[in-house]
Amino acid sequence: MAVQPEARPGPDPSRPGGKAARGPSGKGLLFGVRFLFAFLLSRVLVRVLKAFGYSATSLPGVIALKVCPGLISHIGDAYELVVAVTGTNGKTTTANLLAHILRADGYTVAHNTEGANMLNGVAAALLQDCTWTGEPRSRVALIEVDEGSVGRVFAQIKPDLLVVTNYFRDQLDRYFEIDRTAALLLNVVQEISGLKLVMNGDDPLVAAIGHRLGTALYYGAEGELRMPAAAPDSDTAGETRERGYCSLCGGLLQYRYYHYGQLGSYRCSQCSFERPALDFTAFSAKQLSPVSFTISSRFFPGGRLECASSLHGCYNLYNVLAAASASAVLGISGDTICAALPDYQTATGRLESFVLGGRPCTLALIKNPAGLNEVIKTVLVRPGGKSLVIAINDLAADGRDVSWLWDADFEKLCREDIVSVTCAGRRAADMAVRMKYAGLPVERIGVVPDASEALKDLSGRPGEELYVLATYTNLFNYAKLLHKAEKSSPPVEETREKVGRAS
Numbered sequence: 001m002a003v004q005p006e007a008r009p010g011p012d013p014s015r016p017g018g019k020a021a022r023g024p025s026g027k028g029l030l031f032g033v034r035f036l037f038a039f040l041l042s043r044v045l046v047r048v049l050k051a052f053g054y055s056a057t058s059l060p061g062v063i064a065l066k067v068c069p070g071l072i073s074h075i076g077d078a079y080e081l082v083v084a085v086t087g088t089n090g091k092t093t094t095a096n097l098l099a100h101i102l103r104a105d106g107y108t109v110a111h112n113t114e115g116a117n118m119l120n121g122v123a124a125a126l127l128q129d130c131t132w133t134g135e136p137r138s139r140v141a142l143i144e145v146d147e148g149s150v151g152r153v154f155a156q157i158k159p160d161l162l163v164v165t166n167y168f169r170d171q172l173d174r175y176f177e178i179d180r181t182a183a184l185l186l187n188v189v190q191e192i193s194g195l196k197l198v199m200n201g202d203d204p205l206v207a208a209i210g211h212r213l214g215t216a217l218y219y220g221a222e223g224e225l226r227m228p229a230a231a232p233d234s235d236t237a238g239e240t241r242e243r244g245y246c247s248l249c250g251g252l253l254q255y256r257y258y259h260y261g262q263l264g265s266y267r268c269s270q271c272s273f274e275r276p277a278l279d280f281t282a283f284s285a286k287q288l289s290p291v292s293f294t295i296s297s298r299f300f301p302g303g304r305l306e307c308a309s310s311l312h313g314c315y316n317l318y319n320v321l322a323a324a325s326a327s328a329v330l331g332i333s334g335d336t337i338c339a340a341l342p343d344y345q346t347a348t349g350r351l352e353s354f355v356l357g358g359r360p361c362t363l364a365l366i367k368n369p370a371g372l373n374e375v376i377k378t379v380l381v382r383p384g385g386k387s388l389v390i391a392i393n394d395l396a397a398d399g400r401d402v403s404w405l406w407d408a409d410f411e412k413l414c415r416e417d418i419v420s421v422t423c424a425g426r427r428a429a430d431m432a433v434r435m436k437y438a439g440l441p442v443e444r445i446g447v448v449p450d451a452s453e454a455l456k457d458l459s460g461r462p463g464e465e466l467y468v469l470a471t472y473t474n475l476f477n478y479a480k481l482l483h484k485a486e487k488s489s490p491p492v493e494e495t496r497e498k499v500g501r502a503s
C-alpha cells in the first residue's frame with residue numbers, strides 16, 4: 001500500500017527567522033551586547049562547572065537568562081525545525097530516542113539531554129549550540145519540556161511538533177492537581193499556529209486535550225500489555241489510576257483493558273468520548289523485556305514497521321512507540337527508525353547498568369507512583385534474589401511532599417526474592433516505615449541515609465542482582481558513585497553479559 005502521510009512539519013526554510021544569516025544587532029545594539037555577555041558568561045560557567053565535576057545543564061541558563069531574558073527566542077527562531085516532548089513520565093527517554101533517530105537520519109540536533117527541562121535547562125542547551133551571534137550550529141532543536149513549564153518555554157520557542165507522553169500525578173507541591181497541568185497545556189498549544197501534535201491516545205487525560213483541539217495524531221497499544229514473567233504480580237488490578245472519569249462530561253470511564261496506570265482502551269459511559277482512532281498502533285508485543293513489537297500505521301510502507309529495542313518494560317514500549325511515531329510524522333523512513341532503535345544508549349538512571357562488587361546493579365529514576373510501579377514490575381521480572389537501595393530525597397526537584405510513597409505499590413516487593421531493601425536519602429526513615437507497612441519483614445529492611453554508605457551496605461547484601469531506585473536529586477550522585485565503584489570492581493565476564501540487557 002502506498003503511503004501518503006499528511007503534510008509533514010519537516011524543516012521549513014520559510015520558518016520565521018529561517019536560516020538566514022543574521023547577527024544580534026538585528027534586535028538592537030543593547031540586545032546584542034546583552035546576548036554576547038550572556039553567551040560568554042555561559043561558556044565560562046560550563047567550563048568551570050565541568051572542571052569541578054558538576055553538571056552544567058541548568059546553572060549557565062539561570063545566569064544567562066538574567067543577563068539576556070530574550071535569548072531563547074533569539075536562538076530558537078533560527079532553527080529549521082523545533083520538536084518538543086512533554087508529559088509526566090517518559091519525556092527524557094522519548095526525547096533522547098527521537099534525537100538518536102534524527103541523528104541517524106543525518107540531522108544535527110541541539111538537545112537538553114539530561115532532563116534539565118525547565119526554562120534554564122533549555123537556555124543552557126541552546127547556548128551550547130549557538131555561535132556568539134546566536135546562530136544555531138544544529139538544524140533541529142529538540143527540547144524536553146517540564147509539564148509545568150510549557151507556558152514559559154513555549155512563549156519563547158514555538159515547536160513545530162509536540163509529543164505528549166502521559167499525565168500522572170507528580171510533585172503535588174509544584175504541579176498541584178493533574179487537571180491543572182492538562183488545562184495548562186491546552187491553553188498553551190491553542191496559541192501555537194501550525195503545531196503538529198503526536199499524543200498518547202491510550203491516556204484519557206492526554207486524549208481529552210487532543211479531542212478539544214481536534215487536530216492530533218495518536219499512538220497507542222492494542223491488546224493488553226503484560227510483563228509475562230512477573231505474573232501474577234503484573235496484575236494491574238488495584239493499581240493506582242489517575243483518572244476514572246471523563247474529562248469532557250465527568251461520566252465514568254469504562255475500560256476494555258488497562259496497560260498500566262490509567263492507560264488502556266476506554267470509553268465514556270455518558271458521552272461519545274473514547275480512546276481515539278490510533279494513527280500508530282503497537283500490536284503483537286512479542287516481549288517487553290526487552291521491548292519488541294509491530295507498529296501498524298499508514299505512515300509506513302506496507303502499513304507496518306517491526307520495532308526491536310534494547311529497552312525494557314511496558315512504559316518503554318510507549319517511549320519507543322512515541323519516538324517512532326514522531327519520527328515518521330517528521331518524514332523519517334521506517335528503515336532508518338528500525339535501524340537506529342537497537343543501538344540507543346539509555347540516559348542516566350533510566351535502567352542504567354553497572355557492576356557493583358561483581359554483581360549487576362541497575363540504577364533507576366523514580367519520581368511518582370505510576371513510574372515507580374512500572375520500575376517495580378521491571379525489577380520483579382528478573383529471576384533470582386534481588387537486593388535494593390531505595391533513595392528518597394525531598395528537595396525542590398524531587399517534590400517536597402513525599403506522601404506519594406503511600407500511593408505506590410511497594411506491597412509488590414514483599415516476596416521471597418526481594419532479599420533486602422536498604423532505605424536511603426533525606427527521607428530514608430519515611431521509606432523504611434513505608435516498607436514496614438507494606439509488609440516486608442523488618443530484618444530485611446535497612447536504614448542508611450548516606451549514598452556511599454548505602455552502596456557499601458548494598459554490596460554486602462545477598463542476591464544475584466542489585467538495584468538502586470533513586471529520586472532525581474539522588475540520581476546523579478549514585479550514578480557517579482556507581483561509575484567509580486565499577487572501575488575498582490573485579491573483572492566479571494558473565495556479569496557483563498547479564499548487565500548488557502538494560503543498556
Ligand SMILES: [Zn+2]
Pocket residue numbers: 246247248249250251268269270271272273
Ligand atoms: Zn464523557
